[in-house]
Amino acid sequence: xxxxxxxxxxxxxxxxxxxxxxxxxxxxxxxxxxxxxxxxxxxxxxxxxxxxxxxxxxxxxxxxxxxxxxxxxxxxxxxxxxxxxxxxxxxxxxxxxxxxxxxxxxxxxxxxxxxxxxxxxxxxxxxxxxxxxxxxxxxxxxxxxxxxxxxxxxxxxxxxxxxxxxxxxxxxxxxxxxxxxxxxxxxxxxxxxxxxxxxxxxxxxxxxxxxxxxxxxxxxxxxxxxxxxxxxxxxxxxxxxxxxxxxxxxxxxxxxxxxxxxxxxxxxxxxxxxxxxxxxxxxxxxxxxxxxxxxxxxxxxxxxxx
Amino acid sequence: xxxxxxxxxxxxxxxxxxxxxxxxxxxxxxxxxxxxxxxxxxxxxxxxxxxxxxxxxxxxxxxxxxxxxxxxxxxxxxxxxxxxxxxxxxxxxxxxxxxxxxxxxxxxxxxxxxxxxxxxxxxxxxxxxxxxxxxxxxxxxxxxxxxxxxxxxxxxxxxxxxxxxxxxxxxxxxxxxxxxxxxxxxxxxxxxxxxxxxxxxxxxxxxxxxxxxxxxxxxxxxxxxxxxxxxxxxxxxxxxxxxxxxxxxxxxxxxxxxxxxxxxxxxxxxxxxxxxxxxxxxxxxxxxxxxxxxxxxxxxxxxxxxxxxxxxxxxxxxxxxxxxxxxxxxxxxxxxxxxxxxxxxxxxxxxxxxxxxxxxxxxxxxxxxxxxxxxxxxxxxxxxxxxxxxxxxxxxxxxxxxxxxxxxxxxxxxxxxxxxxxxxxxxxxxxxxxxxxxxxxxxxxxxxxxxxxxx
Numbered sequence: 001x002x003x004x005x006x007x008x009x010x011x012x013x014x015x016x017x018x019x020x021x022x023x024x025x026x027x028x029x030x031x032x033x034x035x036x037x038x039x040x041x042x043x044x045x046x047x048x049x050x051x052x053x054x055x056x057x058x059x060x061x062x063x064x065x066x067x068x069x070x071x072x073x074x075x076x077x078x079x080x081x082x083x084x085x086x087x088x089x090x091x092x093x094x095x096x097x098x099x100x101x102x103x104x105x106x107x108x109x110x111x112x113x114x115x116x117x118x119x120x121x122x123x124x125x126x127x128x129x130x131x132x133x134x135x136x137x138x139x140x141x142x143x144x145x146x147x148x149x150x151x152x153x154x155x156x157x158x159x160x161x162x163x164x165x166x167x168x169x170x171x172x173x174x175x176x177x178x179x180x181x182x183x184x185x186x187x188x189x190x191x192x193x194x195x196x197x198x199x200x201x202x203x204x205x206x207x208x209x210x211x212x213x214x215x216x217x218x219x220x221x222x223x224x225x226x227x228x229x230x231x232x233x234x235x236x237x238x239x240x241x242x243x244x245x246x247x248x249x250x251x252x253x254x255x256x257x258x259x260x261x262x263x264x265x266x267x268x269x270x271x272x273x274x275x276x277x278x279x280x281x282x283x284x285x286x287x288x289x290x291x292x293x294x295x296x297x298x299x300x301x302x303x304x305x306x
Numbered sequence: 307x308x309x310x311x312x313x314x315x316x317x318x319x320x321x322x323x324x325x326x327x328x329x330x331x332x333x334x335x336x337x338x339x340x341x342x343x344x345x346x347x348x349x350x351x352x353x354x355x356x357x358x359x360x361x362x363x364x365x366x367x368x369x370x371x372x373x374x375x376x377x378x379x380x381x382x383x384x385x386x387x388x389x390x391x392x393x394x395x396x397x398x399x400x401x402x403x404x405x406x407x408x409x410x411x412x413x414x415x416x417x418x419x420x421x422x423x424x425x426x427x428x429x430x431x432x433x434x435x436x437x438x439x440x441x442x443x444x445x446x447x448x449x450x451x452x453x454x455x456x457x458x459x460x461x462x463x464x465x466x467x468x469x470x471x472x473x474x475x476x477x478x479x480x481x482x483x484x485x486x487x488x489x490x491x492x493x494x495x496x497x498x499x500x501x502x503x504x505x506x507x508x509x510x511x512x513x514x515x516x517x518x519x520x521x522x523x524x525x526x527x528x529x530x531x532x533x534x535x536x537x538x539x540x541x542x543x544x545x546x547x548x549x550x551x552x553x554x555x556x557x558x559x560x561x562x563x564x565x566x567x568x569x570x571x572x573x574x575x576x577x578x579x580x581x582x583x584x585x586x587x588x589x590x591x592x593x594x595x596x597x598x599x600x601x602x603x604x605x606x607x608x609x610x611x612x613x614x615x616x617x618x619x620x621x622x623x624x625x626x627x628x629x630x631x632x633x634x635x636x637x638x639x640x641x642x643x644x645x646x647x648x649x650x651x652x653x654x655x656x657x658x659x660x661x662x663x664x665x666x667x668x669x670x671x672x673x674x675x676x677x678x679x680x681x682x683x684x685x686x687x688x689x690x691x692x693x694x695x696x697x698x699x700x701x702x703x704x705x706x707x708x709x710x711x712x713x714x715x716x717x718x719x720x721x722x723x724x725x726x727x728x729x730x731x732x733x734x735x736x737x738x739x740x741x742x743x744x745x746x747x748x749x750x751x752x753x754x755x756x757x758x759x760x761x
Contacts, residue, residue, distance in 0.1 A: 062334050250581070253726060
């Protein structure tokens with residue numbers, strides 16, 4: 001990305017890029033990425049758009065697939081589920097990740113290397129493996145933390161998996177598997193704040209809380225925004241967790257709990273790839289809209305402060 | 307604004323994005339076809355089967371689950387001149403749908419289908435016979451002789467039959483019987499019930515005299531197939547092609563819901579599932595009776611519950627007093643398919659026949675063979691293990707012929723619907739009778755979404 005931007009800028013300065021071997025090397029470096037992006041990112045998206053607008057006989061149907069999937073009895077519940085999940089997941093991610101990284105950065109510098117490694121560890125495990133681990137943790141009879149589940153009054157897996165608990169359950173799983181990496185990233189972001197600024201604040205009599213609220217958090221806003229965009233996109237695509245927990249509980253979670261699962265049902269149970277594509281375009285539009293909102297509101301890609 | 311992207315290029319980006327959006331919306335507006343997938347010409351009656359060009363002696367690809375692969379290997383050993391490629395896959399067990407997922411993709415790419423596929427999902431017969439070119443080849447149109455097909459237990463091939471044509475061979479039966487712990491029953495001084503009314507009375511008695519002991523479970527995904535199927539409840543009766551009848555308010559459904567509700571309230575029927583870790587740990591030794599499939603004997607009581615030899619026995623399926631005869635349900639039972647795309651139908655059909663009918667393989671298989679002759683050999687083997695307190699042979703053979711034919715194999719899974727709608731409701735304190743309406747809606751919605759007409 002940097003190389004690409006650098007060439008663009010050098011080109012702007014005096015049209016030297018044609019003569020500048022560094023400029024050409026830049027294109028070579030990004031070409032590999034661009035090829036894969038085209039093959040596995042852009043082309044499938046274009047194909048999905050085409051599928052969403054056509055039917056199985058390759059006739060254009062306009063927004064027919066969208067209205068058809070929209071009126072499906074599972075559409076509303078699936079998006080409601082994912083909405084609830086996103087609220088719980090994004091809020092807990094933002095608060096806990098920032099809090100934990102601030103604590104790592106300020107309070108426990110000595111232990112922080114070990115802790116950072118520990119936080120990162122579950123994320124390094126393959127996602128599916130971590131979910132499998134949770135399948136054991138969630139069964140009160142088999143879980144090492146069964147006493148905790150029983151403390152909530154849940155004595156069987158069926159009670160733990162009650163429909164109302166699912167958004168929180170999936171948040172716990174997602175937090176365990178994904179938040180560690182973000183803590184490390186936020187820690188790095190906090191490190192990039194010059195020591196002089198913190199020093200000056202301390203001399204001016206700012207408390208730890210004031211430093212965090214007035215200096216550290218405002219200075220890493222862009223990082224938090226970046227985390228939000230990616231977490232939102234990943235969150236709307238939720239698939240593995242409900243699918244696996246459903247398998248492990250003999251189907252106690254509906255097979256179309258999340259929109260992505262619904263899309264899967266369309267494609268592979270009903271053999272309706274066009275409806276499935278329409279649903280995936282819905283998710284794409286949602287993700288893009290959220291990203292656009294966050295990018296423009298936080299000025300994520302602005303290079304310098306005005 | 308000092309931004310990374312120069313203003314001109316930003317404008318360009320906007321222009322390109324605008325153009326793309328415009329093109330997409332133009333496409334979106336120019337509708338000329340119907341978005342309804344049912345309009346794609348997928349008629350209820352499948353097209354006549356035309357085999358692809360046959361290549362004699364060509365290699366066949368066989369997809370089977372880990373439990374069936376040794377059988378395929380045994381076939382290979384007995385028939386060294388047949389070229390076989392064995393692929394181990396999930397076998398669609400426990401609600402997986404790999405076969406369907408893969409076949410849908412192969413249908414799109416136009417190649418890659420296996421020649422022979424095993425599926426542990428007894429409902430897979432439904433979708434394999436649908437579509438423009440159904441995946442399953444009809445087996446009763448010359449592929450497999452009628453005499454072989456006649457050797458299967460009565461009704462065993464029902465899940466393979468669509469519009470009068472048979473599309474697969476049944477590997478095993480999972481006919482339900484009444485399992486009981488003979489040692490406990492004798493100790494408590496009870497006798498084995500023969501009707502559902504006696505069963506209910508005994509359940510109430512157990513709750514009073516020996517609280518904690520169980521006569522059944524209602525939290526299993528397959529509970530509808532154990533109780534409601536036996537009660538002849540029209541939960542999903544395919545009447546004609548894509549028409550299905552769903553009526554849970556039928557007296558034959560409500561009588562079973564009431565019976566279970568009263569026993570759940572008394573505590574002698576559990577809301578848990580028999581395979582949950584909690585049940586295995588705390589309740590397994592307290593199971594006095596358990597209506598369930600024939601595979602419960604070895605799989606559940608022996609391997610999972612670890613109940614010692616000589617305690618477990620099976621009795622015939624229960625009857626309602628008002629009914630003329632007793633019926634039972636069926637929990638699963640694998641199917642063998644020959645692909646309609648196979649270039650070597652002869653070798654594929656031969657393998658499928660051997661897998662389902664030969665004593666060599668079926669007599670030692672884990673589950674009750676659907677082929678009658680093989681079942682006799684299999685039962686002799688069960689007797690030899692000495693696990694059961696009484697010979698289960700007569701009961702199993704009897705129950706195999708008692709499966710009520712009104713419960714159809716459908717593209718949707720009754721098990722998935724029951725466990726995602728009814729089980730959570732039971733656990734939140736509702737009764738089955740209260741939940742019948744929600745359950746009915748769930749079945750109807752799902753059926754409609756897959757193109758069925760519900761009445």
